Amino acid sequence: MDSSLPFGQRTLVTLALLIALAGVAFVCGPVHAAQTPLPNILLIVMDDIGIDQWKLFGYGGATPAATPNIDAIAAAGIKFHNLWTMPACSNGRATLFTGRYPLRTHVYTALGNNDLANFMVNPNEVTAPNLLRQRGYKSALFGKFHMGIQSNNPYGYGMVRAFGFDYFYGWLDATGDPSSIDGTAGGVAPPGTWSCGFVRDANHGGADSGACYSGNNACAVMSKSGAEAPGRICRDAGGIFDPNQPCINPTPDNINFATLSGHYVSPLTINNEDGSIEQVPSTDLRARTYRGTDPVDAAINWINQQPASQPWMVSVAFATAHTPVMQPPAQLLPPSEADTSNLDCSNSLDQRVITNQMEEALDSEVGRLLVATGLASRGQNGQLIYRPNQTNTVIVMVTDNGSLGTVVKAPFDSSQAKSSVYQTGVWCPGIVAGPPVKKPGRQVNAMVNIADLYQLFGELAGIDVHQNVPRTVDAQSILPYLLNPSQPSIRKTNFTQIGTNLHANGEINSPCQFNTTTCSQIAPTKGVCEDNGGIWWGPGATDPSTVGIPADGLQLCCDVAVWQANHAQTILTNIYPLEAFAIRNANYKIVINNYEGYDAPSNACLATSTKEFYQINENVPLPKLDNDNLLASGTPLNRQQKKNYDALTAQLAQILASQPACPGDINLDRVVNNADIAEWQMFQQLSGFSSWADINLDGLTDSADLAIILQNQGACPTPHPAQVPAAQSRPIPVASR
Incomplete structure (x- = not known):
């Protein structure tokens, strides 16, 4: 099938439908006088970095990552200290790019390779690039997409262009997230030997010398000359290190350039502006370059090619710091940073150190992006000099969801992290900087939702999204916070949601057990489960505790608990919900969790729904988190608590009822x-x-x-x-x- 055909078909049909059925839907309705020229928008999306991670927001634990470049951007802009996103990668990004909650887009959680297209972003959505195209913007996405999966998306590898972006340069992994680390380090060792994907030095079971092969059949002998293992240096340069061997020609048969490996060997795909699609081979250096670097290289090239008169929106979507965590190239780290070549990427304590380094590498690449595109410069001491009023670009930085539990920083709750609607799972950094910002260096404490950034994109282009988009938009205004340092809170409540994406005929992801107590069904494959330190209970399970389960695995986390009870194993006590909702106001929060729980008396699964009520705040350095359920104490709520509880309950009911099912409405026009x-x-x-x-x-x-x-x-x-x-x-x- 012609790879450019789907998008062409899609464009013709959509255009005809718009002309016939919604001709007025895309008439611009500016809410303020549009700037001349229209501002460029640089959107930087980070992965799995909650607000707990950074000293910039007052937290960061005992060992926060150093982020001097991001700190400089925040100092020249404003920090949103009370921003909620969604609990998982895909529903957070879908909300960002559509301004619509998961209950409308049906992207309920992180997408996997078996999820149906129905749970991916519908191309009939007025996505941010489609919205801005009305004002003449060109758009490009670099890095992670994860709002569709090519296995069940009818547009396949062209889905990002069908989504609305004029150009895409990034990774389309089978599960949407980085693949498992290649423990063979490119075929030079048995599977599972090298947890970080490269050969360590001789003092740690590896080698201090060997042949470094590149994908273009070149080879050079490398020997250790400093602290860093030569196997890591070779890997970081896109090569494969054959320990204690000389270079030979032809390349030895065991050298394997085909296997993907986390953040270093990636399935790079390009959707060109002419509709053509390129799938870059894994021997190509671009596909073997660190994921924190390669999309920045591509974004710099694209931005610098745009005419000065062409407004653009560029999204640089990092995979930092999503699992599997891997040491970034050493040159991206502060000179004082200790060498980590010999850390174990499967060890939870080492993962915390490596995650910090990945965040520091991200900071370095964000600074390089700004300098290389002329948005900033370097001072005599190498510090970032960013003067937004000398540019015509608004910079927006946000994270898709909270931190993974294993790397959560104190005092945040590692048991209520990513994939949950609790504070640690949805409270994330937000930064906006650019010419519109008045009195930079401020912190905005008002409630903001990741959906609201969609409205900001429209506001910057002079588009009233609520009048312009022909369906419900959940975004609320952000621009007033930029313009008015005294702007009171616009949102009165905030909302977040996670659910379950379906496979064909109602199937869902298999259970993944963490530690001895917790089970979730967010991991789409055995590899993703194990990359996150879990035990897979689905098809192909190999952990000793799963011996004897059916060949097609167990289907629900509660089934795991039943199996454990029947086989004298430690029984799960914390089963993640299949769907959850949270709503808050300035001081209180309601959480609803729905799941198939384990009922010990009957040793069976039982449909369970819980409702929790918390008092919360954003105090620094000790915020009041949602870990003291006011409904669990047995003490009746006082008058103030009851008033807030009733108001939030009613508001949540209204939100959840605002999108009634409409079977057959494929084009979303109701x-x-x-x-x-x-x-x-x-x-x-x-x-x-x-x-x-x-x-x-x-x-x-x-x-x-x-x-x-x-x-x-x-x-x-x-x-x-x-x-x-x-x-x-x-x-x-x-x-x-």
Whole structure:
């Protein structure tokens, strides 16, 4: 199939539908006088870095990473100290780029390779690049995408361009996240030998000399001359180190350039502006360059090629500091940083040190990005000199979700981290800097949601997104905080959500057990589970504790608890919910968790829903976190608590009821009609497999789905908030058992 055909088909059909059905939807409605020229937007998205990590926000624990470049950007802009995102990679990014909560986009959690297209961002969404295109912006994404997975997306490797970006240069891993580390270090050792993907030095079981092969068949002998292991130096340069061997020609058969390896050997894909698609071979140096560096190189090249009169939006989406953690190139670290070549990337204590270094390397590359594109310069001592008023670019920095539990910094709660709706899982750094910012160096304590950045993009371009986008937008204004140092809080409440993406016919991810007490179903594969220090209970399970389980594995975390009870093993006590919601106001927070729990008396799974109520704050250095449930004490709520509890309960019910199901509405216009039939026909012809027209979720786009469209012709149901209780927004998906 012609790789450029899907996007061409998509563009023609969408254009026809817009002309016929929503011709006024994209008329710009400026909320303020647009700047002339329009400002460029540089969006920097970080991965798994919660607010607990950085001294810049008053936290960082006993050993915070050094971030002088990011600190300089914040000093020239403003820090959002009370920003919520979503609990996982994909739903956080989908909310950022659509301004819409997961209950609308149906991207409920981190996407995996078996998830249906229905749980990826629908190309009918007015994504940020589509929004800005109305004002003449060009857009490009560099690095991580993870709002679609090519295995079940009908656009395959062209899905980023179908999403709306004019240009994409980044990684399309099978699961959306970095692959497992190649423990063979390129084929020179048995599997699992080298936990960080390179050969250590002789004092640590490796070698101090050997042949370093590159993907272009060149070779050079390398010997240790400093603290750093030559195997690491070779790997960091894109090569494979054959320990204690001379260079020979041809390259030995065991040298393997094909295997992916975490942050160093990546499946690099390019969506060109002409619609063509390139999949870069793993022998190419670009595919073997550290993930914190290669997208920055590409972004610099693209930005510097844009005419001065061309407004642009560029998203540089780092994979830092997502697992599997790996030592970054030493040259990106402070000169005083200790060598970490001989740390163990599978050891939880070493992972904390390596994570700090990955964050410091990210800081270095952010500084390089600004300097190389003319947005900043270097002082005599190497410090970043950033004067935003001398540029025409607004810089936005945000993280997709909170920190992974194993690297959470005190006093935050490592048991309520990434993948949960608790504070440690959703409270993240936010920075905005640029010419519009008045009185820079400020901290904004008002509640902000990652969805609100979508509205900021529109505001900067003079677009009223609520008037302009033909569907519900959850974003609220941010621009007033930039312009007015005295701006009171705009949001009265904040919201976050996580759920379960489905596979064909209702299947979901298999259980992944952490430590002896906790189980989650967010990991899509055995490799991802084990990269995060977990035990896989799905197909292909190999941990000794799983011996004897069915060949296709166990299906739910509660099934693991039942198995453990039947086999005299330690039983899980903490099962992550299959869906969870949280809402807060200035001082209080409600959390709802829905899951299949383990019932010890009956030794069986039991559908469980919990509701929790907390008093929280953002105090520095000791914030009041959500770890003292006011509903659990047995003491009745006082008058003030009850008033806040009732108000938040009602608001949460209203949000969850605001997107009633509408089977057959493929193009998201809240009407089921011939336009949706045209969409079904297009996707059916495109692949016939998973698509947004696969309404019955069986992995096929076929006549059964067309029948559902025909049965549901007409306007979608009108929301009735009072009729939907907060804990029942949608059924909990449960795998066939």
